[in-house]
């Protein structure tokens with residue numbers, strides 16, 4: 428896969444995108460950031476457990492994944508919690524994720540499955556600390572990030588297709 432600098436979104440668009448999450452959710456995420464970062468590994472491990480229990484076939488997608496895959500996801504979750512007000516700084520990291528996803532053939536239809544498992548995992552790990560407000564805020568952030576990744580991946584798949592012509 429060649430460099431995807433062509434995917435770099437213009438600064439102007441980044442700024443607009445960074446405002447794509449509601450202020451209410453930003454406030455809730457900020458207030459719960461330390462709770463999420465201190466539980467990120469448990470949340471991501473639980474997420475994979477739930478995902479594979481519900482959709483055993485999804486394990487095939489992760490067949491080539493490194494052993495520390497859940498740590499990578501945990502880091503990503505914490506980065507979103509900490510950078511919630513300036514999420515555009517994460518764009519280069521999101522581009523790296525998009526490249527991995529395209530290599531493994533991740534498709535838009537997979538996102539809601541991971542999303543539901545992710546929210547359920549937060550609920551399981553945080554227990555009583557997982558308020559409705561917090562879960563709604565994370566649902567919004569997940570959707571926001573998923574949409575950015577889906578858009579990046581769509582461009583990469585197109586580029587791949589053009590090369591194969």
Ligand code: HEM
Nearest residue numbers: 488489491492499500503524527531533537538541572573
């Ligand atoms: C917002 C949603 C998602 C986030 C934040 C996320 C995050 C990540 C991260 C951080 C990596 C490691 C990238 C690297 O360092 O190479 C990764 C890789 C991967 N993700 Fe996702 N992911 C998301 C959605 C999905 C979905 C929907 C699927 C489909 C089931 C998926 C499947 C994979 C696979 C198969 C890999 C490759 C593992 C590897 O070889 O490293 N991810 N993702």
